Amino acid sequence: MEGSNQVVKHIVIVKFKEEVSPERKEQLIRGFANLVSLIKPMKAFHWGTNVSAENLHQGFTHVFESTFENVEGIAEYVAHPAHVEFANVLLPTLDKVIAIDYKPSPVVDLDFHMSN
């Protein structure tokens, strides 16, 4: 059991619009990463491009993974002016986006999840 101090992962999966240049993508990725230094409850940031060979990626090309101490931390992040400003810049460059949050648990926590 991981208890109540379990982290929450915030996963954002995107496909940029065709016209967004590599330089612009790089700028945006640095902007996303920079939020860690601006928004206290955001504890970590990692990202990567799709390297899947399974062909189930539905055209998505980038994964952005942020770590928070709890769901309240994500709410604080979402409402933070630095995030709002960045999201207003990022979203118009995206063709598709999914953002999903979850508490990563091994299967032993299944009962907890099923009741939530």
Add this chain to the structure above:
Amino acid sequence: MEGSNQVVKHIVIVKFKEEVSPERKEQLIRGFANLVSLIKPMKAFHWGTNVSAENLHQGFTHVFESTFENVEGIAEYVAHPAHVEFANVLLPTLDKVIAIDYKPSPVVDLDFHMSN
């Protein structure tokens, strides 16, 4: 820098079909988790249900996150009979699925990613 021993994350995001019961979902989640004990290159498995309040989850409800030592390990996993058997059971229960793999990097590895 994380070097060449960097792990690869295999993220599967799903929405189950409406008719799939909670008991069936539980069974499938245990089946997914059980692959860790059957497929050697699969080093870790975590999962969680969507707890996002942002409303960008596009109807997806579950995240399954597996960790591998490298992309060759994912290829071995994808081709492994235990995975093939499980996928053949899981996929018909899904309304939507995205599977995407990435090498989680802090932004300092940006140049590496942009050239790949």
